[in-house]
Amino acid sequence: MIGIFDSGVGGMTVARAIEQHCPGLPLIYFGDIARTPYGSKSRSTIIDYSRHNTELLLEHGASIIVIACNSAASVATGVLREQYPVPVLDVVGPAVDQAVQVSRSGRIGVIGTRATVRSGIYERSIQAQLPSATVLSQPCPLLVPLVEEGWLSRRETKMILRRYLYPLRLRQIDTLVLGCTHYPLLKHLIGPRIGRRVQLIDSSLAVAQHLHHYLQDHPDLAERVRRSGQQSRFLVSDCTGAIRQLAGKIFGRPIDLETIHV
Amino acid sequence: MIGIFDSGVGGMTVARAIEQHCPGLPLIYFGDIARTPYGSKSRSTIIDYSRHNTELLLEHGASIIVIACNSAASVATGVLREQYPVPVLDVVGPAVDQAVQVSRSGRIGVIGTRATVRSGIYERSIQAQLPSATVLSQPCPLLVPLVEEGWLSRRETKMILRRYLYPLRLRQIDTLVLGCTHYPLLKHLIGPRIGRRVQLIDSSLAVAQHLHHYLQDHPDLAERVRRSGQQSRFLVSDCTGAIRQLAGKIFGRPIDLETIHV
Numbered sequence: 001m002i003g004i005f006d007s008g009v010g011g012m013t014v015a016r017a018i019e020q021h022c023p024g025l026p027l028i029y030f031g032d033i034a035r036t037p038y039g040s041k042s043r044s045t046i047i048d049y050s051r052h053n054t055e056l057l058l059e060h061g062a063s064i065i066v067i068a069c070n071s072a073a074s075v076a077t078g079v080l081r082e083q084y085p086v087p088v089l090d091v092v093g094p095a096v097d098q099a100v101q102v103s104r105s106g107r108i109g110v111i112g113t114r115a116t117v118r119s120g121i122y123e124r125s126i127q128a129q130l131p132s133a134t135v136l137s138q139p140c141p142l143l144v145p146l147v148e149e150g151w152l153s154r155r156e157t158k159m160i161l162r163r164y165l166y167p168l169r170l171r172q173i174d175t176l177v178l179g180c181t182h183y184p185l186l187k188h189l190i191g192p193r194i195g196r197r198v199q200l201i202d203s204s205l206a207v208a209q210h211l212h213h214y215l216q217d218h219p220d221l222a223e224r225v226r227r228s229g230q231q232s233r234f235l236v237s238d239c240t241g242a243i244r245q246l247a248g249k250i251f252g253r254p255i256d257l258e259t260i261h262v
Numbered sequence: 263m264i265g266i267f268d269s270g271v272g273g274m275t276v277a278r279a280i281e282q283h284c285p286g287l288p289l290i291y292f293g294d295i296a297r298t299p300y301g302s303k304s305r306s307t308i309i310d311y312s313r314h315n316t317e318l319l320l321e322h323g324a325s326i327i328v329i330a331c332n333s334a335a336s337v338a339t340g341v342l343r344e345q346y347p348v349p350v351l352d353v354v355g356p357a358v359d360q361a362v363q364v365s366r367s368g369r370i371g372v373i374g375t376r377a378t379v380r381s382g383i384y385e386r387s388i389q390a391q392l393p394s395a396t397v398l399s400q401p402c403p404l405l406v407p408l409v410e411e412g413w414l415s416r417r418e419t420k421m422i423l424r425r426y427l428y429p430l431r432l433r434q435i436d437t438l439v440l441g442c443t444h445y446p447l448l449k450h451l452i453g454p455r456i457g458r459r460v461q462l463i464d465s466s467l468a469v470a471q472h473l474h475h476y477l478q479d480h481p482d483l484a485e486r487v488r489r490s491g492q493q494s495r496f497l498v499s500d501c502t503g504a505i506r507q508l509a510g511k512i513f514g515r516p517i518d519l520e521t522i523h524v
Contacts, residue, residue, distance in 0.1 A: 033303075034297065034307050035296070035297055036302075040298075040410070040502060040504070041295075041296060041500050041502070042500050042501060042521075045296050045500050114502075114504070141407065141411055142404075142407055142411060142413075145403065145404055146404065148302070148403075149403055149404060151404075155421070156422050156425070159417070159418050159421070163418070238304050238307050239304060240302060240303070240304060240376070242302070242376070259304075
């Protein structure tokens, strides 16, 4: 199965994009809602949790791991690749590839949680490919709670977005990476506020497209996953009505969330 | 020592109030920042964490437990009182006593996290004492992240508060319980927005006053705590710069936070 983990429900935007780009492949998703958010936690705690999540997915039959959480991807990808004998894809790399592709001026903005921005992963990865790039990062810690509240079109959300995006606008970026899997749910507000000329890079979509190509390049692995005969499963370490509602909103259908103890 | 636990840093408003009302008594504080927030988690998860936190405080020498987290107090107080052989005080009871005391009209508002409001603990406890009371509860899930961001006077915080408080204003409460230990940090914004005639009940202050009286009634226990010769300690399950800053703001001095693994 295709294993996907996230700190919560946001990674379901990745699961949904994978479902659309890799149809017929069973997914095993784990959302660590009991310990969400990762974005405000320390590096070592995020690495511990990421290891735990990976082991859980392997036990449930994953033969490839997608880190759908930007905070986890930014600090734990290297560790997981060293420790586990399966391919580990992360949500950062593909978004960086696309940003470098589409940016003309090399002025690239990145929005994310505090942990993602503090890690400097986007900056380093973009500059590794495009040394002349100017990367402007903006932590947006309130966006995750706003999305989780379902405040997807409220005036307060718009004001907070405007405040977060203003410094990026001012510095005339031409590309903006949505460096958190919750943010695709705010795309309709981000676009008009950052300006029409700015290209938005959705990291959830980017990793799904990357996985699609990866499986084309590794047809044996794709075939093994397809033939496993498993059904997609969505595990969470805790669940409330608000979470169920948000999952349903992301998939456009009710999602059966299985609660497991961590 | 006086053991105090909270889901994070908010309970430090309780620790601070206890320090002021019970001077000279050593505190052992635990803030479960690695697993914060509790307010959006399920009942059984909150109970598990509360048991764990209590055992940790007992191991570190607590002879009395104060549940400084409204979400934990609202679902776990009974369980902890049954299971552990020490007095367990919680942040809900004393605030309810004060609200019932000061309300003239019996129209009492309560603001808190989703978990606290969903538990119905304030409603039940107020009506047990004052059956004629009308209790109006309003979940305010965005206030904790706003406080943790340090947005204590921003326009967005004011707008969100106005939105949350509007239904309570409309229904003409005369008393408002701040049912979350983060909220005292927003008191200066809540007062003018709910209206001058409304009495605010600060649950952090109320539990500190209650503990003061409890120790007067149990001088042996107070003496034992005082003579332990211990220094106050502040343990957290995770730590970042933002947390350290908020702790300093609450105490008005730098606080030495010791990180322990949970």
